[in-house]
Amino acid sequence: MKKHVVIFEARGGSDKGPYGFRRDSKPIIDSLKKRGWTAEIIFYSDEDRGEIYRYTYDKADAYISRVNPGNLYDETGYFQMLKELVTHGIEGLPHPDAMTAYGAKNSVERLKGTSIVPKDVYTYYDFEGLKENFPKALAKNVRVLKQNRGSTGEGIWRVEVINRDKYSNTIPLDARLKLTEAKDNHTEEKTLQEFMEYCIQYLEGNNGLLLDMPFLERIKEGEIRILMLRNKVVNVVHKKPANTKDAFSATLFSGAKYRYDKPEKWPELVTLVEQMVPIIQQRLGNYDIPLIWTADFILDTDQKTKKDKYVLGEINASCVGFSTFLELSENIADEVLALLDAESAVNSRWGAFTR
Ligand SMILES: Nc1ncnc2c1ncn2[C@@H]1O[C@H](COP(=O)(O)OP(=O)(O)OP(=O)(O)O)[C@@H](O)[C@H]1O
Ligand SMILES: [Mg+2]
Incomplete structure (x- = not known):
């Protein structure tokens, strides 16, 4: 193994710190270093695609994609490069097709028939x-x-x-x-x-x-973002829309208020999501579960039982931040190493195991 990880980022965008990269990328590099590995950030651009591809192929065992496709003028080239890398044995965190499947808004519809998605979607x-x-x-x-x-x-x-x-x-x-x-x-x-x-x-x-x-309607009570490290819930964000007449948005810019909770505060939802992971994975195309991803839930009331029920609003997997709890980088590094270790034991050409 080369013991090296490349983190891809895009230039620009509101998620960047004073030196142009994401604040929560440096902790991943530091945590990998503590474990005897190295890592670096590479800014993707179409002009440098060939060179970036060759460099990553030569130097790295895995990439971590931290690019918001919306920050690229056209994401085609980027996705093509990622596909080439995974085809040639570089571990994709996540696989480009998984990024598309989890990130697309129709992921909710693909989960129709499960308890977390209404029938009329x-x-x-x-x-x-x-x-x-x-x-x-x-x-x-x-x-x-x-x-x-x-x-x-x-x-x-x-x-x-x-x-x-x-x-x-x-x-x-x-x-x-x-x-x-x-x-x-x-x-x-x-x-x-x-x-x-x-x-x-x-x-x-x-x-x-x-x-x-x-x-x-119960969006008024807030949207609950579950932050996942592969199949485990690691944090919860409660996002309450602004307290004005038409407000339903949980985005920061619209004036919503955020509260950061430990998973222990949401035991029912955490159990539900962790139980759902294999189904989500299967419905969204059976790719490896992304390294870090989020699922957003809104409360609804079951018409028959009158009990609370959680409805999935969207999934994000392309560029999930964790600047509010940077210590997560330690768990991320552990997970990356465990994955690559497992991967190295098996010939990946025939995909011997699912995880
Ligand atoms: N079915 C729904 N019922 C009520 N409110 C909803 C529903 N779906 C979305 N919302 C509200 O609209 C907001 C934006 O929707 P959503 O998160 O799907 O889009 P987005 O633009 O991709 O946001 P993000 O930046 O979080 O990815 C949500 O944060 C939530 O407050
Ligand atoms: Mg959202």
């Missing part, structure tokens, strides 16, 4: 799909429509029919909608037709899609 990949189903879904309840590439609430819309009582089973195209965007909780009005046409931008391109899920 849909994904639209084109305008026809949207036009066919969205008016019907909207007739049943208030919806949240999510673009795939969004982060920090951009293109995440709460959609409510104004004067719902005027209509029956389907909502006509000229019905007026009240739209609230999670970016800043601002509201606007459009007709259903206008709004669906506005949404075409979210359906364009390779990864264009919209996730349509019911609006969960």
Whole structure:
């Protein structure tokens, strides 16, 4: 083994410290050093792709990807490079396809039929799909429509029919909608037709899609972010939306308040998530579970039992931060070493074991 890990980052973006890299990357390097390994950060750019590929292939046993695809002008080249690296035996943390599967907004829909996802969740990949189903879904309840590439609430819309009582089973195209965007909780009005046409931008391109899920009123009580180190819950963040009339967003910019909890404070949810990990892994394509990832939950009330139930709102796996509890780097380093040790014992060409 080369005993070296490369951490990929992107230049720019609001997640960077004063020296241009992520504050929580240096602790990973330090923790690996304590264990007799070395690590370094490499800023990815398309121009240097060939050279970065060769360098990483020669020098490293594994990469850790800490790139928010939204910070790259076009992520195609980056993903291609990661694929080449994993094909040639470099351990991908995570595998590029796992990053896509876990990070895409339709991961929620892929878990339909499990206890953490409502029955009326849909994904639209084109305008026809949207036009066919969205008016019907909207007739049943208030919806949240999510673009795939969004982060920090951009293109995440709460959609409510104004004067719902005027209509029956389907909502006509000229019905007026009240739209609230999670970016800043601002509201606007459009007709259903206008709004669906506005949404075409979210359906364009390779990864264009919209996730349509019911609006969960209890978001007012907060969104609960579970931070995972592979299959273990390591931290919990409680995010309470601003206390204003239309606020439903748990993003910092929109004024939500964050509280950082130990997993012990959320025993039920922690048990639920850890039990769900194998199902999540299987439904999302059977890749190795990402090194660090998050799952966000919102409370709902079960109609039959009247009991609390947790609903999955989204998963993130591409660029998860842990600046508020940097000591996690020690566990990350342990996990990386354990993984590579296991990997080195088995010929990976035939994938002898699942983990
Ligand atoms: N089904 C829902 N019901 C109520 N509120 C929701 C629902 N889905 C999302 N929200 C609210 O909208 C916010 C933004 O949605 P989401 O987290 O899915 O998008 P995002 O833009 O990818 O955010 P992030 O930056 O966290 O990745 C959430 O933090 C939550 O407050
Ligand atoms: Mg979110």
